[in-house]
Amino acid sequence: MKITFILPRLSARPTGGGKIVYQYANALANIGHTVEVVHPRTLFLWGIRKTLPLKLLSLAADCARFAAVRLTRGRVSVPWMPMHPNVKISVVPALFPYFIPNADVVVASLWRTAEYVKHFPSSKGRKFYLVQHYETWSGPVHRVDRTLKSTMHKIVISSWLKLLVVGLSGDEVHQIPNPVDHDEFFVTTPVTNRQRVVGMLYSPHAWKGATDGVAALEQAKEEFPELKAILFGTSARPDFLPEWITYVRSPDRKTLRDEIYNVSSIYVCPSWSEGWGLPVLEAMACGCAIVSTDNGGTADFVVDGGNGIVVPPKRPRELGAALLSLLADDDRRTALATRSIGLAQRFTLEASVDKLLAALTDAPIAAKV
Incomplete structure (x- = not known):
């Protein structure tokens, strides 16, 4: 089968949604499918700018990008992701x-790419839309909703997105959970040997809740002065971060696994909303107990009282209290971390690829994990 994935502009830094698509592309190429991942130089987003000067500036930049780029099919690499030699970028x-x-098949992966894909001629393949979040944070609600109501075949990654898309479109959808690469993320430090260290992803997007997470960490630091925290992300270290918190920018996979996830006894996710929350699942595979907000995406693998503690979003005091309860009870923390490892084992690339192929070949919708 010949499969085209459509991603936004090629990013020099890791993105969660991009990583999933690249993983699928690699896996599909490995079993003999012909796979190409297409990145546009511009998505012509000038129309969503709020003022006329911004619209004009954005349009000029879009036109410059369009005019300057050469067609470079098959001669481009992804800076942060090893790709199968048979995957064309x-x-x-x-x-x-x-x-x-x-x-045979074309797969959109972002609301703006879906706007284009839904108008492609049939020669480009049967049209699918891999929905990884409700992307109203990056586009107007009416345009995002219009893509979700379109006649493209929809694939969602989480239970809450399935309810959302079915509610908007009335269509039957495939639910395929995002996998974790267990050859990449696994336990290297026994959960019983870990100190009071908390890991967390930092993102400048407000809905990622970074300020809530840092407030919770500072609350916990008052009770446990020896507490250490390791934050990581692709942005520069934020100015508001206290000096006692370590920040690692754009860690490679080994650093992320061995020096962040496996050093941390607890991983905290303070997001207000998540399509899935892949770093949480990666941290689970590496043996972290989880403290998370009830953000939608992580509900498919973070069980309150099972492998973590779940609190309402936008409540940093409750997030801090949950952290404190685990920092004060090492036996409970160890028990939750052990269950995290077992739960994470259910989410494999092989299982997700099987479900993806079933969806792309119009097989019956598989039961969710």
Whole structure:
């Protein structure tokens, strides 16, 4: 089968949604499918800018990108992700049909890419939409909703997104959980040997709840002065971060696994909303107990009282109290961490690829994990 994945602009830094698509592309190429991942140089987003000067500046930049790029299909690499040699990575001027290869299947992966894909001619393949979040934080609600109501075949990654998309479109959808790569993320430090260290992802997006997470960490630090925290992300170290908190920018996989996840006894997710929450699942595979908000995505693998503690979003005091309760009870923390490892083992790349192929070949919808 010839499969085209459509991603936004090629990013120099890791993205969660991009990582999942690249993992699928690698796995599908490994079993003999012909796979191409297409990145546009521009998505022409000038129309969503709020003022006329910003619209004009954005349009000028979009046109410059479109005019400057050359068609570089098959000669581009992903800076942060090893790719199967048979996966073609393309950078094209824009997502116009002329630049898109003919295929059996084409898969959109972002609301703006879905706007293009839904108008592709049939020669580009059967149209699928991999929904990884309700992306109203990056686009107007009416346009995001319109893509979710479209006639494209929809694949969602979590239970709450399934309810959302079914409610908006009335369509039957495939639910395929995001996998964790267990060859990449696993326990290297026994959970019983870990000190009071908390890990957390930092993102500048407000809905990621970083300020709530830091407030919770500072609350816990007052009770446990020896507490250490390790934050990581792709952005520069934020100015508001206290000096006692370590920050690692763009860690490689080994550093993320061995020096962040496996050093941490607890991983905290303070997000207000998550499509899935892949770093949480990675931390679970590495033996962390979880303290998380009730953010939607992580509900499919973080069980309150089972492998972690779940609190309402936007309540840093409750997040801090949950942290304190685990920092004060090492036996409970160890028990939750042990269950995390077992739960994470259920989410494998092989299982997700099998479900993806079933969806792409229009097989019956598989039962969710």
